[in-house]
Amino acid sequence: xxxxxxxxxxxxxxxxxxxxxxxxxxxxxxxxxxxxxxxxxxxxxxxxxxxxxxxxxxxxxxxxxxxxx
Amino acid sequence: xxxxxxxxxxxxxxxxxxxxxxxxxxxxxxxxxxxxxxxxxxxxxxxxxxxxxxxxxxxxxxxxxxxxxxxxxxxxxxxxxxxxxxxxxxxxxxxxxxxxxxxxxxxxxxxxxxxxxxxxxxxxxxxxxxxxxxxxxxxxxxxxxxxxxxxxxxxxxxxxxxxxxxxxxxxxxxxxxxxxxxxxxxxxxxxxxxxxxxxxxxxxxxxxxxxxxxxxxxxxxxxxxxxxxxxxxxxxxxxxxxxxxxxxxxxxxxxxxxxxxxxxxxxxxxxxxxxxxxxxxxxxxxxxxxxxxxxxxxxxxxxxxxxxxxxxxxxxxxxxxxxxxxx
Numbered sequence: 001x002x003x004x005x006x007x008x009x010x011x012x013x014x015x016x017x018x019x020x021x022x023x024x025x026x027x028x029x030x031x032x033x034x035x036x037x038x039x040x041x042x043x044x045x046x047x048x049x050x051x052x053x054x055x056x057x058x059x060x061x062x063x064x065x066x067x068x069x
Numbered sequence: 070x071x072x073x074x075x076x077x078x079x080x081x082x083x084x085x086x087x088x089x090x091x092x093x094x095x096x097x098x099x100x101x102x103x104x105x106x107x108x109x110x111x112x113x114x115x116x117x118x119x120x121x122x123x124x125x126x127x128x129x130x131x132x133x134x135x136x137x138x139x140x141x142x143x144x145x146x147x148x149x150x151x152x153x154x155x156x157x158x159x160x161x162x163x164x165x166x167x168x169x170x171x172x173x174x175x176x177x178x179x180x181x182x183x184x185x186x187x188x189x190x191x192x193x194x195x196x197x198x199x200x201x202x203x204x205x206x207x208x209x210x211x212x213x214x215x216x217x218x219x220x221x222x223x224x225x226x227x228x229x230x231x232x233x234x235x236x237x238x239x240x241x242x243x244x245x246x247x248x249x250x251x252x253x254x255x256x257x258x259x260x261x262x263x264x265x266x267x268x269x270x271x272x273x274x275x276x277x278x279x280x281x282x283x284x285x286x287x288x289x290x291x292x293x294x295x296x297x298x299x300x301x302x303x304x305x306x307x308x309x310x311x312x313x314x315x316x317x318x319x320x321x322x323x324x325x326x327x328x329x330x331x332x333x334x335x336x337x338x339x340x341x342x343x344x345x346x347x348x349x350x351x352x353x354x355x356x357x358x359x360x361x362x363x364x365x366x367x368x369x370x371x372x373x374x375x376x377x378x379x380x381x382x383x384x385x386x387x388x389x390x391x392x393x394x395x396x
Binding site: 005006008009012013015017018020021025026029033036040047048049051052053054057058060061 | 369
């Protein structure tokens, strides 16, 4: 494989892993939001697989003690 | 004798520097491993050796330490030096060198010839010592510069000169697979991982994090080692797609879409090797670290900033609770 590494590096450098992840998450979470909220409302947590293969567990954040009182 | 001298110069001044440079640079970044022609190999070695050669030449003539150490000799005048080389050239090109070196009645200037030979050998040894040291230093600098590339690339306007240097002299000599299958292009502190989707010739799609890759002597990829691997269950996915659209529904597009995420099967084991011969195509993805994933997901979910959602990344053990059974 003969590749112009300078061009390849510049092309890779134009993308940002963080920006790509933000786009993927925005797309997936906006579609799944009602489903996630419904699951959390029933007291369960929601496991979501993101395109790079990692799985995230979404749950309700525990409320601070003062808020419960 | 001339052939021997030519071989000595070729090995000491071109081949050894090339090998030394490659060896030391490879500690930091893998260089291209193309099977080059002899001309290409020689061009590479000469280019690599040019600067250290010039510095060594200047040093052994002008700088006090390099001029005398190692292998010190009583340096004479320039004329004596020239005479030494002339004597050695005469010995090496003579049809019968023994006549100039051995002690026999017909021999002339034997002692002077031995002295000249000794001086020249010591000068050569001193020159080569410094030459190899500078080649080694160049190799280490080359590797260290290449390692900082991702750092500097992320702040391109600030490091324009260094980037130009690396892109012109270093980047063309680095293996393209290193650029594609490692986080070489990104700063180390960003902790970027490389995940890859591999479609095999038999239609099976694998996904995993790149743990390592292997290259043949001709620079071609021979295989990729993956960790945290999943296999896409295409048959089950198609089946689910079919069953989700009952025949009673006139417009199939109106049916609820099936998410492909549920059809990835975790493969047990910590390392999974895929050979190059079975790879049809690759989809390389550079992914941000877990902490970035968590903060982004929480931010997107919590658009009103109510601090309601908590996101955690599942560990590999948790995700492999239901391993694929290679059905």
